[in-house]
Amino acid sequence: MTSLDELPIRDDLRGKTPYGAPQKTVPVALNVNENTHPIPxxxxxxxxxxxxxxxxxxxxxxxxxxxxxxxxxxxxxxxxxxxxxxxxxxxxxxxxxxxxxxxxxxxxxxxxxxxxxxxxxxxxxxxxxxxxxxxxxxxxxxxxxxxxxxxxxxxxxxxxxxxxxxxxxxxxxxxxxxxxxxxxxxxxxxxxxxxxxxxxxxxxxxxxxxxxxxxxxxxxxxxxxxxxxxxxxxxxxxxxxxxxxxxxxxxxxxxxxxxxxxxxxxxHADEMLAMVDEIRGQRERISRELAALGYRPYRSGANFVLFGGVDDPHAVFEALLARGILIREIGLPGCLRVTAGTEAETTAFLEAMASFAPNRMTA
Structure with missing residues (x-):
């Protein structure tokens, strides 16, 4: 089988990595900033x-x-x-x-x-x-x-x-x-x-x-x-x-x-956007409760929250995944990102994060 390196692709594309995020079937997927609410x-x-x-x-x-x-x-x-x-x-x-x-x-x-x-x-x-x-x-x-x-x-x-x-x-x-x-x-x-x-x-x-x-x-x-x-x-x-x-x-x-x-x-724009207020509320809830746990949520105007103060982001990512919760590692030191989902999805994420908090070290 031919490898990519053997193909005559453009020189400026050699060594590049395609865009991608983990695609896994899990009960709570909060990693790619989707709107997790179904269409009415x-x-x-x-x-x-x-x-x-x-x-x-x-x-x-x-x-x-x-x-x-x-x-x-x-x-x-x-x-x-x-x-x-x-x-x-x-x-x-x-x-x-x-x-x-x-x-x-x-x-x-x-x-x-x-x-x-x-x-x-x-x-x-x-x-x-x-x-x-x-x-x-x-x-x-x-x-x-x-x-x-x-x-x-x-x-x-x-x-x-x-x-x-x-x-x-x-x-x-x-x-x-x-x-x-x-x-x-x-x-x-x-x-x-x-x-x-x-x-x-x-x-x-x-x-x-x-x-x-x-x-x-x-x-x-x-x-x-x-x-x-x-x-x-x-x-x-x-x-x-x-x-x-x-x-x-x-x-x-x-x-x-x-x-x-x-x-x-x-x-149906009004009906489709009716969920935005709820998502915004869950975003604020995530920021508030993560801060209470000792993490550092950054200011957000989107449907997700970036938070720092994570001693081992990959370990936390894997621990959440083991519970069926998928969030995003983005390569920023000490940081992870989570989408604001439904109330039930947000609760599952925050309860999991709270269970890690007693054993974590502040970065």
Missing amino acids: EDVAHDIVARVAAAIIGLNRYPDREFTELRTALAGYLGHGLVPEQIWAANGSNEVLQHILQAFGGPGRTALGFGPTYSMYGLLAAGTGTEWVTAERDDDFELSAETALAAIERHDPDIVLLCAPNNPTGTPLALDTIRAVADTARGIVVVDEAYFEFAEPGDPSALTLLEGRPRLLVSRTMSKAFAFAGARVGYLAGDPAAIDALRLVRLPYHLSALTQAAALGALA
Whole structure:
């Protein structure tokens, strides 16, 4: 059998590791920031009916411009957006890939602030874009001063801002986003995959789009909409930027079934998002009870909590797994990350952590 090293792959891909997280069948899976609440039954029935209707026409290609879906997404986002300002793809990862294909490439640089979403670097590598990371402030925060200093130092073609940040959950102040958008010469992408879990009233980067044609705001239906398996991501930006993404997308990249399912979910947006408050409450409960146990939960505006003060993260990970609870090792010293699940899932996790606490040593 031929090994990967024997194949004539690109030199810049040699030694790379594909994105991945443990996929295990366990009673309590809290490792990949899914929305663990099921889709409401009445919504599911409507989505099934829409998909069934779309099946009848599968002998024809889907609407290449996904016009109805773009209209629905613009309506959901608000802020005066129109369909011409909306793009969508098979998950926000493909949206980000389109951006890097259109605005990155050989001889160009993308800048992020680590630790951040690991797919940014992989997408950069896949498009031949140089990936550069700059450090954050203490406690994984990112001030405007720190961000602007990195932009001045690296002069990137693309800046990727994760707001709230993954894997740390750190919210990003609108002042920092505004400063970056007004300073960087290239494209600025604000990845708001977890924005619906932010504190009520927190402003979105969508409020900054007007007059900033190089600013793009990415979202996903995977998290708040509990639609991870459907693979629907989207962004808002200037119509000219949307035209640039058309140059790199594959023909008919959004299937008729994907479009139908997404339209069904958006038609029930209020019901689909009703669980967000509960998830936010479980997130706060995790932070509060982990702190009482002597761990260090970091500030989070997402549907997960990063916590430090873990003497042996891998041992705790394995001990939880032995109890049927799967969380995430992310490679940060003394830290683990857990998704805020249902009340029962959160209880199972916290009770397990409490059983470890008497024997743990503070890092």
